[in-house]
Amino acid sequence: MADSDSAGELFEGAFAKCRDELDLSLFATWLSIGVAGAFGVLSLVELGYLMRRPTIVRAPALLLVSKLIFGIAWAAFTIFSLAITATDLTGPSKCSSAQSILNVISLCLAVILSLCAHFKSRRPSTLLCSFLFVSLLTNVAKCQLLWTVATETQTRKISALFTASVVMQMCFLGTNSKWQPDWLSWDTDAHSPEETSSIFSLGLYSWLNSLLWKGYRNVLSLDDLYPLDQAIAAGLPEKATEDQIPQSTKRQGNWAVLMWAAKPLAKPLLLPVIPRICLIGFTFCQPFLINRLLEYLAHDDENGSEHDAAGLVGATILVYRGIAISTSLYWYYQERSQSLLRAFLVTSIYQKATQATSSENKAAITLMSTDVDRIYTGVRFVHEIWANIIQIALSAWHLYRVIGLSFLAPLILVAFAFATSIVLSKYATNYQRNWMKFVEKRIGYRISGMASPVQNLVQEERVEEIRQGGKSRGIIGISATTSYIPQALAPVLTFAFGSKAIDSTKAFTTLSFLSLLASPLMLVLQVIPILSACFACLRRIREFTLTPNRQDPRLAKGQLVTSLDEQSSRKEMSLDAAIILSGTSFGWVAETPVLKDINVSIERSSLTFVIGTVASGKSTLCKGILGEVPFCTGQIMVDAAADKIGYCDQSPFLMNATVMENIVGKSSFDSQRYDDVISATMLEEDLKTFSQKDQTKIGSKGVSLSGGQRQRISLARALYHDAELLILDDIFTGLDEKTGQHTCWRVFGPEGLLRSRRTSVVLCTQATQFMFVADQMVELSSDGTVSKQGVAENFITETAYPQNYEVLPLGQKKEDTDDVLQGSPLEEDPTRTKDRPAVNVTAKPASRTDTSLYLHYTSSIGWPLVIFFLIVTASTGFFFNFPATWLKIWSVDSVKDIPNHSFAFYIDIFVLVAVLGVLAVFAMGLINLQTFVRLSGTHLHEQVLQTAMHSSLRFLTTTDTGKILNLFSQDMTIIDSQLPRMVNNFLNTLASSLGQAIIVALSSGYLAISYPFFILILWSTEGVFAYF
Template identity: 40%
Template sequence: MPFHDSEFGLLYMNRDRFDFNLHFEQLFFSILPCTLFIVCSLWRAITQSRKPSVVYAPIFQLAKLGAIITYVGLQIALLIQVGMGSFHITRIFIASSVVNLVAALAMVMISYTDHNRSPRPSILLNTYLFLTLLFDIAQSRTLFLLSESTPEITYSAVFTTSLAVKIVILFLETKSKNKWITWDRDEHSPEETSSIFSLGVLSWLNSIFLQGYRSTLSMDDLYPLDVALHSKQLHDRFLANMDYSKLKGDSYGLVKVLVKTLLVPLLLPIPLRLALLGFTFCQPFFIEKLLDHLSRPEIEANVGYGFIGAAILIYLGMAVSAALCWYLHHRMRAMTRSILVTEIFSRATQARIGADDHNAALTLMSTDIERIRLGLRMLHNVWAGVIQAALAAWMLYIRLGLVFLVPIGVVVVCFTLLGVLVNFTGDSQRAWMTGVQKRVGLTATVIAGMKNLKLSGLASTVSSFVQKLRVEELAAGARFRKIFILAAMLGFTPMLISPPLTLAFTRASLDTSKVFTSLAFLMLLTNPLSQIFTSIPELVSGIACIGRIQAFLECETRHDFRQVLSDRKKNLNFTEIEADTGSSEIETAPDSTMISIKNGNFGWKENVFVLQDINAHIEKSSFTMVVGPVGSGKSTFCKTLLGEIPVSRGSVVLSMRCPRIGFCDQTAFMWNGTIRDNILGFSIYDEKRYDSVIQATALSVDFAKLTQGDQTNVGSDGITLSGGQKQRVSLARALYLESDLVILDDVFSGLDADTELHVFQRVFGPGGLLQQRRTTVVLCTHSVRFLPFSDHVIALGDNTIKEQGSFKELAEQGGYVQSLGIRDSAGGDGSEAVSETAASKERTEAQKDAQGSPDGSPGAEVNLDDPNRATGDKAVYKYYFLSMGLLVAFCCFFLAALWGFFTNFPTIWLKFWTDDISSETRSHSHAYYVGIYALLQVSALISLLLLGITLFIVSIKRAGANLHHDTLTTLIQAPLSFFTHTDTGVITNLFSQDLNLIDTELPDALLNTLFCVFQALGQAAVMPTSSAYLAISYPLLAVLLYSVQRFYLRTSRQLRLLDLEAKSPLYTHFMDTVRGITTLRAFGYISDEVSKNARLLNRSQQPAYLLAMVQEWLNLVLDMIVMILAAVLTTLAVRLHSNSGFTGASLVTLMSFGESLSGIVIYYTRLETSIGAISRLKTFNATVKPEGKEGEDMVPPENWPQHGSVELNNVSASYQ
């Protein structure tokens, strides 16, 4: 057959052969992909030309270019043959040859640019080569089949030679460039150097799987986070699109900014999701054609082989396209989390002090972010499901006529009801999250202040109040879960009710092929809608959480009202200078003034001023002491100098810019780290400066008594240190900072008189550190005995400055300072030292504290040798079922078994119905089969409703309250030594992250695991009905599934545990930051804190991201298993000429069997990892022993004590 003989009809099959038309192949297999590649290659070359070179492999590059140039030569030869006219051709043949040559030249350009500038093999080039290679194989076969003359045979031979060269090019281009990359490979993930094929089959995860299977994983074993997912660059892109002035008033403003920032990652999965949609739609067409083929008396072998190949192609395409689609989607979800957490933290560092937003921000960073990630999980299934449902409805119309409106009507009714439900979702979600926020915030406060609660005897009372908040939170969450259950019911209603209604009202004549094909299209119509209905509440919930984050970001931030003299001079014009009474003072103010306050009124609430009519000057290199009775506003005065007061009037002018101010707050701020870390902060270690500071603050004596010296960990909020030690560490931090201004708020509180004197002389006195450095010092204090040593005194009282001046002046004025009766002793040389005996009180206290101080790192240690990290602990399930009640657990299993039966037996019932239709005499009426079919489907819906109520309402309410009560009781009764050893972030994580898992992911995972297990059992019973030989493969299938889940679970479970553990440092750092925000802003450490948050966030992303990837690896493997089952089932059907009714039932069941298999392993894995929350609570309750021991408490008589005294004889006390 000559080449031109196929020009009539692009889609006709070649006569007498199972083959495509040549013109169809040249248009869709050659011209279309080549044109797309040429356009994309131009864009790729432009973008890559701006990037630096990261690969150096000139010899390898020459080899690739040589192969491509050879291919270009063969394309030129083909074009010459076409141009010579040695055989008859058409215009489309010429166009194909020209476009192929241009595409070959584009290959040279892309190979050259991507070789040096891309660390991975070119995705564009490899995708093009792979697809066109498949197309070229089909074209080569067609060309040889059509070749009759010698020129045609020669053309076909040259074309086949170019095909062989293309295979060589593909082999070279897919080769990894890892060993030639110039960067440090230890700092980059193998994902960054993987080819499109490695990404498609997720083979870059192999090494992490092997390591997780063989040994216990730690954070250091995980791949580094992909550079494209690093928080800093993502947040910079976000800030480029963020405009806070436009955010307010727009309810979806933050959503819009996120979409704009992540537009490309958001759109990348769409082509692959469309490809998955196309492969999915091939299934019912495949079933229809195969059943028609089996109904014929004679079957052609070639056609049968074609069906086998089609089955492999369809299910393989579904597997790979789904893997790539969700791979890209999970990257977008990780980017969203990174951006939002960074922005929440950044905004929290700008918050006003006194604003009660810290607990809210902690909840936003943990619970709300997880709800957002959950809501985004099925994002692309929403729009794809709508398209799939519309196409399926059209296919039903073609086959059954207007009855296709029946499922559409069911869908519309359910969607309308869902729309009504959605209106309540946002409010119920906000009420639930508000309850979580109140409980978690209070719990974090209780944990941080446990020492004071125990000393005050309020621990039990506060515990009861926290438990009450937990019960209220569960009640608020139950309202949201009821909506979720109803939404799930509405989601499954079209899938279960539409088939019987459609078959009941149809007037079309039914046969086996039409029934099962229609059922397949009904599944494609209703299944995505079911997913949409269950996904929409999650999506709406996620958007509501984004709205909560937006509300937090819109909160008023700190306004630094201080002005710098040089900036103010620069900004004031002549008119303003004349009109402003303060300007003239600025112009004439002496250069010796450091801070000038003019007509100042300062307060924490609008129109309620703590300090009024403040006028003061603080000279450079001076020592100013601020005194006054309790409540006179000394701390407010300190915060005023720092620009931290939210309400201010008048002016505060600094003579110079002070990016770093040494500041000690009235309550000493401690990081959860070593003593040295707390002193150094983010400053560089200078041994000489460090030694002088610890000597001046008398910390050297404390270090000598501590086992690890200054490497001793202070614990959360410095719980392992005494009050005096914390004050001196805080003072040492301010002294170590290189700053021209130091502001100290009551730093002598907690110090005995002798230590106070020592510190004052070494730090403030003549020859002290601050005087040597000529530092400007403002000291607010109750220790008025040091007033004679000050250069300037400010006495506060009655919300204003009562008097100010030098001590000598004020001592003679008859005011507040004179009333203190202090003798002027400043004339001494101040060189007297404090003896060892004089400081014994504070040092003895330090020694006692040292005996109970933990010497290791903070936080609960992770036991990496625990085998349960890889294999799990089945006793935890018993603990969970007991917490919900054994009767409730039994009901869950029973209802799930009913679900499995009622969702699978109807398929067999349809086979009985179609057999009755095909028989010569009908045994039962149409209404009989439809009625029982509908009864089975409605029963499945009822079992779903009852199971949802049992698990999501009854179980969560009982288990959630009981587990929280047990854990909270353990916490309250824990000894103080536990809090000195354990990081507050770890404990808070139990009450936030773990309880959130128990309330959300755990019941969801249990429900879906039970669904999938019992549904898969039913499906496994249905599929062998087409051929008993298929059942022979079940033992092998069971072994394969067991091996896969065993191999997978060992790694995924550990990754989930690492995911939870990696979040604790992130939360701890956040709580530390907001607690010491005033100190950190004064020290100029905010940028350092943001950078540290970015590092901790990136580290927490590592296990979370890898966990999502290994789950997609599992989906891919299970989809491959389904592909094998489809191929085996098709082979048995076409070779054994199986019954078309049972084959239809088997193939329709196979459409969802893959999802069931995948669901079993995925949801069981999610169950295993979520049950880790129960395991941690169980371990916590079992290992933390109560401080009260049996027999040590005595109950005194009612009239005790009538009189008496307390005697302590040889008592020793410590935290351990």
């Protein structure tokens, strides 16, 4: 580290006085060399990156001057200390010399990196702050030791210089951690404070303080949240396509599926690794700290005990603060990576859904909600697998050092638990896939509509789904029970095969290492089936993304291929054609075409009417021109880009949004264009009757509107779009005669909106009374062929229509059409500006308590069963905490000359308590994961189903369909899977914590006095977060 060692001999003497068994000076020297060397290499990389970036920071000059002063002062004191040490003390070791050289180099690089980051980094340098913090921790410890052994003038001089160096380093760290978003040359409101936070702010989550305070005072809404971190937004994959993984991996195992999801997100998925490694290190400091503390308490009358006490206090603060910060950073980066993975999966599903055939899209909703949610839950623990395996290996090694070959006894349990978990994981994958298929089937019924006969069918499917899911939950329950076996029985086997004389220090050190062995093993064994289920869901998504895309049979302009004898004439025809169909057949089923041998040419800037009887294939022709018909032969040429084609379906697609939002969509707002389409579609009179004009929400699928209003809003959206080609399917359905005439004349007439834009239009309709505005006519026969086509004027005069065809003579209008042409523009809405659409302000939800929710959930299960479950849970708190008390009683009795009880007595009670604890855990899983889910899942689903069936029109109008659908998909999945696991984990932790609190209170009554204070802190913290 960037400081003087003050000569190897001095530190060796200092550490030797405090630790006779280990040369901690040599360890600190090698640690310093490693850290300084790593920082030197990484700082050069970061400097190269920053030098290529533009200057984006406009920080105050005083901050820059402060950094220079403290950095130069730190360097001066360090180098001066090194010079005195090198001249006045003899024989520094080679390691010490190498350390000093590396420290000076790293010090200079730290100052340079600080200055470069001051101008070019949007946040304090994470590398620099981490290096300074780690270096400062070791330097503070060295400083304390130097003053402890500083008895001579020369050593005091070195100690003073070293102390000044530490103070300057601390100030240098403080100035480099200071940052304000206002200093950056960007729009502060568009960026989250997370983007400019230092590593300390991220680790302590202090960047959330303003949001938490706002949430405590008010109920938060989406507008109150910080903007999305630009690093996350930029990290989203732009395209989730086949080229991410070679085609040879289509039959994929878990590894190939994992690589497909992990490859685009390699960096965010690896960021949690470093803090997780630090967490392992701090965690393993605990048993050594416990061992040293027990030794100190046993020999507190020896020399140096005061220094040891201060060192133990400092070490305790360092260890547990390190655990807290590394844990927070680990989960911070882990949650970011999970969010990016969810975005990647959702993007992949969405993009595939837009390219897949309609038969494949039915699975997209389940994949988008239930499967993605399962993957999100499973991936949360992906780093725990390798980290806990490392922790298990280290724990086993330390156990061997403490108790010898007796450490093999708990490893037998470990091997048994792993084998059981691996076997269970094989079944978990298949059970999970079957469960998801039943969820998908039930949701499919919900999407199809819930008529009264369907209600019973959906409920029956729900019961069957819970039964199928019970197999998967049973695997999780057995796996969870297996994971508790090492924790419960490992101490029993260890002490049973070990020495019969139990020493308290050795026993509790062994117990701490066993805890480090059993706790991660318990998590790993629980996570393996969850990860297997996660891979099953991930494979389902991957298989969906690998399904064949919808093949677009259309050709771009100039690609139409014809026979040689027709090539010349076809070229001439294509020059003026917007659409060419040459020998084309369309069908929804192979070998059964709906339209056969269609040869049609649609001229540019023309209006073509396609007429025919019901079921003659008009809608199929519209979708065929769009490339949406799966089976197509012949040739299709469309002279328009995909984003320049507008389409109005026979059944309009409308969102649960305002009228304006349905028309404008995500396009930029043009006030004049908006007024034109409102006027052309005759919507101004309708809007006058709406309470909030065009800011009125129309409900899902426009349920609050009439059929004609839905059609005209859909037409208005197509007209607002800057389209070169419009495909309109029976848009006059639901329009009365007067409104239909007005709309037709304003949109398609000689002075209509589309004529002025020179837009090509294909209009499939049965409203033949409007043919007088057409340029071309195409008539389809009932057998799916073109019976007649030609110029509209000739077509109308030459064709004899049945009496139900009402044809207006060319140029003739209804007597009130002239009035329509002079219709007034849309009245100015005071809630809407000419620059942008009005913002729909969402009211903030009222604050509420969760007590009623808990009561509702427990009532769906039944209070007697809930009370019995709580009793079983409380027993686990006793069975898993009593062994520590029993071990203390045993150790006290075993050191007596004549023990009160035999070895067999103590070990038998130990075994009994451990077995009962495992059985209690199994009973908890059986009750919660099976019985609770069956009762609550069935009852709550039935309540939601009945409520949806009997909902009023007003409720369906004001409630988005997606919200109702979410109740039946994701919410039910959470009740079936996440909620039972969370209840088990929470109650297990609560029971264990209460048991430990009782043991601590019995051991030291003074500590029990602090319980009310900690309960108050916990209650206050919960009260703050209850507002969110």
